[in-house]
Amino acid sequence: MTSVATERLCEGSASVTVGYFGKPEEPRPSVPAGYHLQLLDVASTSPADDLEICLVSVMPDDAGAGLRRVRAAVGEMCFVVAYVRDGLGADWMPRLLDLGADDVLSETTADQLGLVLKKAEKAADFRCRMRRNLSRAESERDVLQAAIDNLPSPIFFKNRQGIYSGCNTAFTRYIGLPADRVKGASVYDVAPEHLAKVYEEADEKLMQEGGSQFYEAKVLYASGEERHVMFSKAVTRDQSTGEVNGLAGAMLDITERKELEEQLRRAAEFDHLTGAFNRRKFFKSAGEAEAEALEKGAGLAVLVIDVDNFKSINDRHGHAIGDGALCHLVEQLGDHLSEGHFFARAGGEEFFVLLKDCDLDAAAAMAESIRRRIETSIFSESGVVLNYQISIGVAALERGETVSSALMRADKALYRAKEVGRNRVFVA
Known part of the structure; x- marks a missing residue:
């Protein structure tokens, strides 16, 4: 009044x-x-x-x-x-x-x-x-607040000490806290410690260096779910001194984009049926292992594995059981192979294995232990109990040889195993 x-x-x-x-x-x-x-x-x-x-x-x-x-x-x-x-x-x-x-x-x-x-x-x-000026400033502030409250992206402001001085409605909804609990709080008051530390370090770096800042980080959503966001921040400055007095920031939720990127990555690297690496990923990783082995002078060996009589499994029990048998083989390989070795589905019922720091004798012994493991394991699904076998071709990389060349030799050894009765290991 x-x-x-x-x-x-x-x-x-x-x-x-x-x-x-x-x-x-x-x-x-x-x-x-x-x-x-x-x-x-x-x-x-x-x-x-x-x-x-x-x-x-x-x-x-x-x-x-x-x-x-x-x-x-x-x-x-x-x-x-x-x-x-x-x-x-x-x-x-x-x-x-x-x-x-x-x-x-x-x-x-x-x-x-x-x-x-x-x-x-x-x-x-x-x-x-001064009161009239204050009233005018408060009116302008209210207009600005109303404007940012209608923006869908979460927006926030902090002072030089990193304390929240304001935010919009989207920000309060995102983190699940009312505005009066955000204003005057630090990042440790509104986020878990492991996330708050990331925000604090980024804020301080920005306010020391000035300018703007863009980075991806996780945020705890109101539901308790961690979501991926892109932070866009810029410093604010005192109009009279030009000194940094805080920052303004906005958040863009990129969770769906990250999930799509992960799906695309998995599609590019993993077999959709078994979850094993695909052929493309195998040769990429094999190239890296080949260069590392050459530098260290270490041995490399490859296995080519094929499920015996796989067509008859599909014909007798159906493709669902055949698919299940392939997934069962992947599980057994994952459990049996030690860290550092890796494998991939090459196509159909055929799989490639790369054994690091391994000579021909050790590779042959590993192949035989895999063959026995599959022979003695039982696969059961939808009332069907199945015992199947595999054949394996083995080759160790010779001096100057590539993984691709060794695989061709191992593949020929695999066909020799098939010719003489299956369920066995042949060394190239």
Whole structure:
């Protein structure tokens, strides 16, 4: 609410109301022309709530307490003049300023009241204009807040210490906290420690270096799910000094994009039926292993595995059982091969295995142990109990030979195993 006095002050009117807090029986000070003295009771704060200037009669028996009561009644925006009655020594003057007065006037210098009120009027006018500016700024802030609240992307602001100073509705929905719990909080108050540390380090790096920043990170969604987001941040600066005083940031949820990327990666590297590496991934990894073995002078060996009589399994039990048998083989290979070795489905019922740091004898022994494992294992699905066998061709890379060339030799050894009765290992 704006008082009459406020309007007069802001409009430059010649008549200004001055609230006077004193006892009715006391003689009131004479105010110069252009001022109107209004007697008020400190017990009734309503008339004093919007005063711009007030004069407080300060008595020896109630100086401090009385002044504090008036200040509490009129608020911080009112210019309070302590009018000191006889009986208070000069030492009270600075104490009254500490107790809440903006200026002090002694009863013995009442002729200076006009000068004091003029000074109060100028201060009140300044405060009035500041209040209008503040009101305008608050209005602009509210418009800005309403605007960002309607944006779908989560937006946030932080000060130089990394404390949240604001956010939009999308941000509160995303992290599942109301705005009043976000404002004034740190990242450790709104996120798990392992994620908060990432944000804190990125924020500090940005505010030290300036400019803008883009990076991907995880965020704990309101449901408790961790989601992938792209952070876009930029520093904010003090308009007068140019110093960094915080940052503004926005989040773009890229979870679906990351999931699609993972699906595409798996499609490019993994066999969709068995979950084993595919042929493309095998040769990429084999090329890396080949270069590493050449550098270290280590041995490499390959196995080519084929399921015996696989067509008859499909014809007798159906393709679903045949597919299950291939998945069973992949599980057995995964359990049997030690870390460092890897395998892939080459196509159909054929699989490639690459054995690192392995010579021909060790590779043959590994192949035989795989063959026995499959021969003695039982696969059961949909009421069908199946015992099947495999044949394996083995080759060790010779000096200067590539993995592809060794696989061709192992493949020929596999066909020799098939020709002489299957369920066996042949070495190239």
